[in-house]
Amino acid sequence: DAGVIQSPRHEVTEMGQEVTLRCKPISGHNSLFWYRQTMMRGLELLIYFNNNVPIDDSGMPEDRFSAKMPNASFSTLKIQPSEPRDSAVYFCASQPGQSNTGELFFGEGSRLTVL
Amino acid sequence: AQSVTQPDIHITVSEGASLELRCNYSYGATPYLFWYVQSPGQGLQLLLKYFSGDTLVQGIKGFEAEFKRSQSSFNLRKPSVHWSDAAEYFCAVYPGGGADGLTFGKGTHLIIQP
Numbered sequence: 001d002a003g004v005i006q007s008p009r010h011e012v013t014e015m016g017q018e019v020t021l022r023c024k025p026i027s028g029h030n031s032l033f034w035y036r037q038t039m040m041r042g043l044e045l046l047i048y049f050n051n052n053v054p055i056d057d058s059g060m061p062e063d064r065f066s067a068k069m070p071n072a073s074f075s076t077l078k079i080q081p082s083e084p085r086d087s088a089v090y091f092c093a094s095q096p097g098q099s100n101t102g103e104l105f106f107g108e109g110s111r112l113t114v115l
Numbered sequence: 116a117q118s119v120t121q122p123d124i125h126i127t128v129s130e131g132a133s134l135e136l137r138c139n140y141s142y143g144a145t146p147y148l149f150w151y152v153q154s155p156g157q158g159l160q161l162l163l164k165y166f167s168g169d170t171l172v173q174g175i176k177g178f179e180a181e182f183k184r185s186q187s188s189f190n191l192r193k194p195s196v197h198w199s200d201a202a203e204y205f206c207a208v209y210p211g212g213g214a215d216g217l218t219f220g221k222g223t224h225l226i227i228q229p
Contacts, residue, residue, distance in 0.1 A: 042221040045217075048216055103209075
């Protein structure tokens with residue numbers, strides 16, 4: 001079975017540009033999570049969706065960040081405008097709908113560098 | 116709110132030696148507990164998990180972890196490490212009840228000396 005698929009794997013952009021990160025969860029999984037990983041702050045939960053509905057976006061750092069899940073097989077995380085401090089690895093993870101144990105299945109991440 | 120502490124930022128172990136990575140959590144009840152491993156440039160892979168029952172759990176790649184309720188700990192162990200075990204290791208907790216995802220520790224970076 002295919003795992004969680006993220007694209008792009010690497011993105012280098014200039015400050016002020018729009019960045020869109022994409023995620024395809026595992027088929028049949030009902031919950032999707034976006035995490036950000038930095039050296040200073042470790043893994044931070046940004047937002048998560050259940051059945052395509054955003055449940056908690058309190059981790060989204062600023063209004064420059066937005067996330068959508070238009071259907072069960074696709075989600076985007078957008079940063080507009082991007083800033084150098086947004087440089088990080090962004091992970092998408094999905095969770096089976098029947099899970100009540102919290103186990104997450106991670107993609108390989110999107111490494112973002114904002115110059 | 117629950118928290119996870121991994122007190123060792125870096126650990127260096129000789130190849131073939133035993134390994135123990137520490138993890139302590141703060142939570143009123145017993146949460147669900149996980150260890151994930153992240154190799155360079157890769158995502159997080161589940162090593163093992165504890166939900167209930169036997170407090171010693173076996174995982175992939177020869178790893179095991181022991182849940183100790185009295186110490187609020189869930190330490191990861193391996194009797195003999197291999198160079199390929201060099202990676203970042205994350206402990207995580209989930210309190211259940213529909214909480215918002217996993218809470219991760221800051222990670223422990225494992226270096227293997229030849």
